[in-house]
Amino acid sequence: MELPVNTKGVFRLGILISGSGSNLQSIIDKLHRGPSGIEVALVISDDPEAYGLRRARRDDIPTAVFPLGDYPDREEHDIAMADELEKHGVDLVVLAGYMLIVTPALLDRFPYRVINLHPSLLPAFPGASGIEDAFVYGTGVTGVTVHFVDEGCDTGPIILQEVVEIQYNDTVDSLRERIHAVEHRLLPRAIELISTGKISFDEKNPRRVIIRD
Numbered sequence: 001m002e003l004p005v006n007t008k009g010v011f012r013l014g015i016l017i018s019g020s021g022s023n024l025q026s027i028i029d030k031l032h033r034g035p036s037g038i039e040v041a042l043v044i045s046d047d048p049e050a051y052g053l054r055r056a057r058r059d060d061i062p063t064a065v066f067p068l069g070d071y072p073d074r075e076e077h078d079i080a081m082a083d084e085l086e087k088h089g090v091d092l093v094v095l096a097g098y099m100l101i102v103t104p105a106l107l108d109r110f111p112y113r114v115i116n117l118h119p120s121l122l123p124a125f126p127g128a129s130g131i132e133d134a135f136v137y138g139t140g141v142t143g144v145t146v147h148f149v150d151e152g153c154d155t156g157p158i159i160l161q162e163v164v165e166i167q168y169n170d171t172v173d174s175l176r177e178r179i180h181a182v183e184h185r186l187l188p189r190a191i192e193l194i195s196t197g198k199i200s201f202d203e204k205n206p207r208r209v210i211i212r213d
């Protein structure tokens, strides 16, 4: 498979969000229109009220809203989003707090070009409440994962992971704060690694991502 790499001097991101967009903000602050040629070309949300849309508009980044209820099914929804992403010449699609499952209708149009941020050490605690699930389970550590998206729920090949300890005095909110701080570093890092061609797959085991840094 061919991974997206910045060969044209510009590397265009399509970012999908559902809520606050603090991770979108970290990408804007660390990468957008910087020396690496990375540009946030489009921000898409399924929720018209998502605060992240305001963050994008503040920086004159084009936005689009695709509420699931406006489409007969998920496939039609994802075809419309893929059309919009293609229209904006997106090289890499980044799910940064996007809370819907992405179907093959979109994934097949962007093979190995969709990555996701997840707030746990996958394969532990996949799904929509990774932070709460680890906290309630009582694990001593949890963390952050950035991975390529496949057809499963949080099952694609892992690019980066970082451990976050769960401390005795933690609440879900204090843990969430430390996880977010790690996310804000890890996701921009993964995007840079991909755009600079430092990522490949182990030939014997294509689930293993190799990083040359």
Ligand code: GAR
Binding pocket: 017, 018, 019, 020, 021, 022, 023, 024, 052, 096, 097, 098, 099, 117, 118, 119, 127, 128, 129, 130, 180, 183
């Ligand atoms: C992040 O913690 C991200 O890992 C999580 O949503 C949050 C979005 O925060 N994503 C998932 O749980 C996906 N399953 P943000 O809107 O402030 O960037």
